[in-house]
Amino acid sequence: MVKINQISLPDFPLLLAPMEDVSDPPFRVVCKANGADLVYTEFISSEGLIRDAIKCRKKLDIFDEERPTGIQIFGGDEERMAMAAKIVDVTQPELLDINFGCPVKGIVAKGAGSGVLKDIQLMTRLTEACVKSTSLPVTVKTRLGWDDATKNIEEVAERLQDIGVKALTIHGRTRCQMYKGEADWSLIAKVKNNPRIHIPIFGNGDIDSPQKALEYKERYGVDGIMIGRAAIGYPWIFREVHHYINTGEMLPAPTVAERVEVCKQHLQKSLQWKGPHGGIYSMRRHYLNYLKGLPGIKEFRTRLVTLNDPEEINGVLDEVLRAYEGYEMERTPIHLVNYHENCPL
Ligand SMILES: Cc1cc2nc3c(=O)[nH]c(=O)nc-3n(C[C@H](O)[C@H](O)[C@H](O)COP(=O)(O)O)c2cc1C
Numbered sequence: 001m002v003k004i005n006q007i008s009l010p011d012f013p014l015l016l017a018p019m020e021d022v023s024d025p026p027f028r029v030v031c032k033a034n035g036a037d038l039v040y041t042e043f044i045s046s047e048g049l050i051r052d053a054i055k056c057r058k059k060l061d062i063f064d065e066e067r068p069t070g071i072q073i074f075g076g077d078e079e080r081m082a083m084a085a086k087i088v089d090v091t092q093p094e095l096l097d098i099n100f101g102c103p104v105k106g107i108v109a110k111g112a113g114s115g116v117l118k119d120i121q122l123m124t125r126l127t128e129a130c131v132k133s134t135s136l137p138v139t140v141k142t143r144l145g146w147d148d149a150t151k152n153i154e155e156v157a158e159r160l161q162d163i164g165v166k167a168l169t170i171h172g173r174t175r176c177q178m179y180k181g182e183a184d185w186s187l188i189a190k191v192k193n194n195p196r197i198h199i200p201i202f203g204n205g206d207i208d209s210p211q212k213a214l215e216y217k218e219r220y221g222v223d224g225i226m227i228g229r230a231a232i233g234y235p236w237i238f239r240e241v242h243h244y245i246n247t248g249e250m251l252p253a254p255t256v257a258e259r260v261e262v263c264k265q266h267l268q269k270s271l272q273w274k275g276p277h278g279g280i281y282s283m284r285r286h287y288l289n290y291l292k293g294l295p296g297i298k299e300f301r302t303r304l305v306t307l308n309d310p311e312e313i314n315g316v317l318d319e320v321l322r323a324y325e326g327y328e329m330e331r332t333p334i335h336l337v338n339y340h341e342n343c344p345l
Helices: 025-033 046-050 054-058 078-090 105-109 113-118 120-133 153-163 186-193 210-220 237-247 256-283 287-291 297-304 310-323
Strands: 002-004 007-009 014-016 038-045 069-074 095-100 138-145 167-174 201-204 224-227
Touching (some): 014 025, 014 237, 025 038, 025 256, 038 046, 046 078, 078 120, 113 120, 113 138, 120 138, 138 153, 167 186, 186 201, 186 210, 210 224, 210 237, 224 237, 297 310
Parallel strands (some): 014 038, 014 224, 069 095, 138 167, 167 201, 201 224
Antiparallel strands (some): 002 007
């Protein structure tokens, strides 16, 4: 069992990564139902929370079914971070996570996200401010360092633990790497093997298959793994990894019935969270992901993304079920998108 303060997680827990515009409550519910042990919100601006920006406050919502949930915040000012931590405390997630890893330019320029990697004193002060102003356990997610010349994660880990951080997730890239190259887990392993470190250390970066998860578990000895991109459109990755680690066998690919069921569940949660208009709209980008690989699915997808009535959408999903009854889907390799190429960062 892995413990983050009072939160008990199973052996070798799998964490859903915080992902902007992806890790919203409906998606987190779906990932939790398919084997994620701990889920995180996307990063939330401390400034936005303080100004009560409706969009930011909405990001604090948590469904009971997804718990345990960590709310992630970012910011570059101690007082503002302390205030934001207090606001988060009121909404009662299981933990508060601080983002010291985000490479987005606008955020780094304000001294937040991975910009803090250049200034350990500031990182320490920001973290301390949060730890002191919340009763929640505080965790941190960060990268190896700023660039190849300053991979300071070993020192950072000790400092954060000393201040009272209860777990650390490390993405095996530097800020300057953005998403380029391969994540390097060898420094993550060094942090884990430091005899001074006793908090859980979670590895993150490029896990896209159960085989790779087991290989990295054994090679780097981390306490658990955080998965991001591989879960987008494929929440089954969590149960597949758990099963493979426990039995050495691959689970069969999710059936058409399971895919349709997850679509319906995701839609229902989106409606519940965002209301009829927002719920239907935000669901549109998910259908093809869930149903990818079914020959001729585009015709159904076109209907799914143009309909506005939940009953009609569920009707089309039932048609999909009937049309592909008995169709055996193969598990195709997951393709990790390089978000650096796709985002204007
Ligand atoms: C679309 C997208 C949005 C992201 N948003 C956040 C975020 O809000 N906070 C954060 O700490 N990391 C964010 N990340 C980074 C991921 O949490 C994770 O560290 C990274 O994708 C590497 O893991 P992976 O290879 O399993 O995807 C984001 C990544 C993606 C792809």
